[in-house]
Amino acid sequence: MTLRSDALPATVGFGAMPAARLDLPSAHGYRARMNRRSICLLLIAVFWLAFPFVSPAPLIYRPGEGWTYEPVGGEGKWIQPRAKDQLEVAQAAFDKKAYGLALKAARRVVRVWSLSDYAPQAQYLVGRCYQAKGQEERAFKEYQSLLEKHPKVVNYQEILQRQYEISNLYLAGKWFKLWNYVPVPAWISAAMDRTAEMYAKIVKNGPYSEVGPQAQLKIGAAREKQSNYSLAVKAYELAADRYHDRPQIAADAIYRAGLARQQEAQSAEYDQGAAGQAIAMFTDFIALYPNDPRVPQAQKIIAALKSEQARGSFETAKFYERYKKWNGALVYYNEVLVQDPNSPYAAAARQRLDELKRRTQQASK
Numbered sequence: 001m002t003l004r005s006d007a008l009p010a011t012v013g014f015g016a017m018p019a020a021r022l023d024l025p026s027a028h029g030y031r032a033r034m035n036r037r038s039i040c041l042l043l044i045a046v047f048w049l050a051f052p053f054v055s056p057a058p059l060i061y062r063p064g065e066g067w068t069y070e071p072v073g074g075e076g077k078w079i080q081p082r083a084k085d086q087l088e089v090a091q092a093a094f095d096k097k098a099y100g101l102a103l104k105a106a107r108r109v110v111r112v113w114s115l116s117d118y119a120p121q122a123q124y125l126v127g128r129c130y131q132a133k134g135q136e137e138r139a140f141k142e143y144q145s146l147l148e149k150h151p152k153v154v155n156y157q158e159i160l161q162r163q164y165e166i167s168n169l170y171l172a173g174k175w176f177k178l179w180n181y182v183p184v185p186a187w188i189s190a191a192m193d194r195t196a197e198m199y200a201k202i203v204k205n206g207p208y209s210e211v212g213p214q215a216q217l218k219i220g221a222a223r224e225k226q227s228n229y230s231l232a233v234k235a236y237e238l239a240a241d242r243y244h245d246r247p248q249i250a251a252d253a254i255y256r257a258g259l260a261r262q263q264e265a266q267s268a269e270y271d272q273g274a275a276g277q278a279i280a281m282f283t284d285f286i287a288l289y290p291n292d293p294r295v296p297q298a299q300k301i302i303a304a305l306k307s308e309q310a311r312g313s314f315e316t317a318k319f320y321e322r323y324k325k326w327n328g329a330l331v332y333y334n335e336v337l338v339q340d341p342n343s344p345y346a347a348a349a350r351q352r353l354d355e356l357k358r359r360t361q362q363a364s365k
Contacts, residue, residue, distance in 0.1 A: 078105055083113035090125050094132075103129040120150040124159070136166045137176060140198060147205050157209060160202060164211040167198040171222055189226050196222040196235075213239065213249045220256055229264035229274075233257045251289045255298065258282040262301060265308075272312055275305045303340075310336045310343040317352065330356050 078093075078101060080086040090105035102125060109122035127142035143159050153159070170176065176184040176191055184191050199222065202215040220235035236257035243249040261278035282298040289295070317332035333356070336349035 079108070083109055083116045083118040086113075087118045087122055087125075090122060094125055094129065097132070099129045099132050120146060120153045123150070124153070124155070127159075127162070131162065131166070136169055136174070140166045144201060144205075156206070160206050160209050160211050163198070163202050163205070164215060167195060167202065167215070167218065170195045170198065171218060171225075192222045192226045207242070213243045213246060216242065217249070217253060217256065220253075220260065224260055224263070227263075227267065229260045229267070232260040233264075236260065247289070251285065251292055254281060254285045254288070255292075255294055258285060258298065258301070262305065265305065272309060275309050279305050279309075306340040307343045310340040310345045310349075313339060314345040314349055317349070321352070321356070326356055326360055330360075 078089050080089055086105055086109045090102045090109065093099075093102035093105060106122040106125040106129065109116070110119055110126065113119060123142065123146040127139045127146065129139075130136070130142060131139035140163055143163050146153060147156065147159060170191070176194055178184050196219050199215040199219045203212050203219070206212045207216075216235065216239040220232040220239070223229070223232035223235060236253045240250045240253035240257070243253070258278050258281035261274050261281060265272075265274035265278055279302050282302050285292070285298055286295050313332045313335040317329045317336070320326075320328035320332065330353065333349045333353045336343065336345050337353075340346065
């Protein structure tokens with residue numbers, strides 16, 4: 001049997017061409033565009049080679065020192081071969097308020113000649129530069145590094161004073177910066193944590209220095225700003241105990257501890273336990289420092305706390321009486337008279353006590 005070629009479909013076959021022609025660019029036009037692009041690139045290369053420009057290259061890397069910024073024409077002129085000369089460059093730049101150059105030169109002394117006699121002064125200048133540039137937290141850290149590495153530095157007390165002043169800025173509301181760039185609002189609890197930590201480092205650096213006792217009190221103040229009254233009281237109690245031989249500090253610590261307990265008692269629901277502790281602290285304050293000008297205020301606070309305690313006990317007694325828990329009611333009405341016999345609730349408490357006693361006696365017969 002033979003097949004006729006005209007019986008096969010017209011599209012069958014490997015060499016068959018589609019009926020429609022694709023719209024592709026011609027080879028001639030494509031080559032022309034490629035030639036123009038090549039000529040442009042060649043002209044740019046010739047331009048850069050024929051007319052070289054001076055590159056400022058402001059960032060320079062030195063082995064063991066890292067990257068530094070160098071102004072045009074000043075590459076390496078500030079670098080000195082000896083620690084003494086390098087420190088003089090740093091000091092001269094600092095005196096001229098060229099803090100960027102002073103910082104570079106001082107840090108190089110610390111990095112290259114870390115064991116030299118010039119390293120402490122250079123480290124001090126690093127802290128001063130950051131402080132002058134408004135980067136107080138970094139300055140605090142540099143001062144801390146100086147005190148830890150060189151505890152016998154001659155200006156130890158001055159450095160402590162600078163750390164104390166920096167900490168006071170953050171206690172007053174200055175914002176920290178996360179990674180030295182992202183501002184952290186002062187009202188965030190973590191900010192006061194960092195502030196308290198800064199004061200704690202000052203106390204550790206110099207517990208009996210001129211600023212040590214005040215720094216311990218400021219730890220309590222930072223905790224109060226967090227409304228963390230328990231930690232505040234601990235800080236104040238530590239100050240009162242450690243500096244008991246300094247009447248002004250000890251008196252201030254006990255008084256502030258009483259105020260913190262008062263705030264704790266008044267926060268949220270009234271805390272009878274905290275109120276009792278506040279009364280005890282103010283009572284100790286009056287007994288230990290009877291001539292302190294804050295004694296009248298402490299007496300007023302005690303009276304107010306006792307009155308509030310009496311009110312709380314009176315309300316509790318009414319609760320028990322409402323549910324006919326006579327013994328419980330008797331206990332709390334009696335507490336009203338113990339806590340403050342002169343309170344506005346004392347007369348009503350006595351009346352209810354007499355009535356409940358008669359009732360319980362009749363019930364027992």
